[in-house]
Amino acid sequence: MEFFIRVFELYRARWDFFLNLFIEHIYLTFIAIIIITVLGIILGIIMTRNKTMANIIMTLVNFIYTIPSIALFGFFVSITGIGFKSALIALVIYGLLPIIRNTYVGITEVDPFLIESAIGMGTTNKQLLYKVQLPLALPVIFAGFRTMVIMTIALGAIASFIGAGGLGVAIWRGITTYFPEMTVAGSLLVALLAIFIDLILGGIEKNIRRKILGN
């Protein structure tokens, strides 16, 4: 208990330090999330249009997922150097899997009779995507989005290891200077951020499901 009081005192004393890290963390992860979402959905859609592409992309993404995240960050340091850019690329590549997979699965699992009747009524390919496939896949895509967001926020803490800032800085500093209060203070903020965002996304997901699937 005393330990946690010390953690809170740390927050009070160094609030500007933590606020700064917090903002850095949100900035990095949110940019990553936006890129992942756009890229992931586009790749997922491409996969539904081309079976060979689907296999290639899926194999590649699955392969990347087997690489430990720290190794991936390290790998990009050797290419794009230390800092924000490397961290962003690593986060994007690592976060793609859930959103690509859910977009692909969500679209391919739309009832084939719905697709056929839509085409039979004169729906163009583009209209099929926007008016039928994407809306109906939305609950599945959103579930993948939620997983990805939480994962990226958590993973963002590792970004500081390659000098991209964020709450990982506090964790890292705590570890290297034998200052456990600092480590916990940083971790706690990452966890709270993740939980808070997850609650919001959970609420939105529920609404989407109710609107589209009725449950």
Added chain:
Amino acid sequence: MSIITFDKVKKTYDDIKVLEDFDLNIDEGEFVILLGPSGCGKTTILKLINGLLKANEGQIIIKNKLISDWNPIELRRSMGYVIQQVGLFPHLNIESNICYTLNLVKVKKDIQHNRAKELIELVGLDESYLNRYPRELSGGQQQRIGVARALAASPDIILMDEPFGAVDEVTRRSLQEEITKIYKKLGKTIIFVTHDIEEAIKLGSRIVLLNEGEIDRDKNKKDFVLSKEKTDYAENFFGSKDFISYLSSVKIAKCLEQKTELNETIEYPLINEELSVLKGIQTCIETQSNLLSVVDDSGKIKGYFIIDSIYKHLLAL
């Protein structure tokens, strides 16, 4: 005037031949039933018409234009399409479902709304359903919406692929009555696929019986049922079911006899003119009388139903 023509069409799936040298000509305003067991090629024919499938050989001409000259999107938009699985969009409410095809071509919202009201009434549902979602409707109600949706863009051809196959008997009958009414009112060309003999006889103005991709029998309804020469295949397929269905689709009003020399004092069993000839025969047997007095809804005698002379009327129809 011919609206759809198949000329020596061949269609294979991989190496399996479904249609070969297939000819069919459909005139404007016909209610054509494609009848046959599963695997006879009836759904294939339908999908060739709206371009969901492409023929390997031969020509298909739709509204005086080769199907290959049509833009497939335009072609499909000029036809209504109803399938057994209904295929209503679960994320759209009933109004948006009905107006789906109008929405594809960006018709103004208020016009869509009026059209939806008009159509939901036409298929026998209340306006209040427009704001609901497909999952809140029964199977039969969903298929009514499916029919309304097919009519939305006022197509002159409507393709129906076993539309009433998945609903219960009572609902099916009321849907059949609805579609008959709509056909009479709007005079569209309807091509209707089914394996149900009763449904075929009840609905069609012309019936095409298919046997493994070939036309076994193609006649207007009366000749289809009553003409004697039948292949073994047709005989086997129908038994007497086509005949019974036919008798139950003809109203007693069409078989009226006016007899003046009847003994007015005898009270013959009564039957309503709206009932079927089959019901009339049944009543004759049940009441052991070969003559019935036919009355209208108000009970006024319109004439007589005489069992000896039914055949004359049926053949004269």
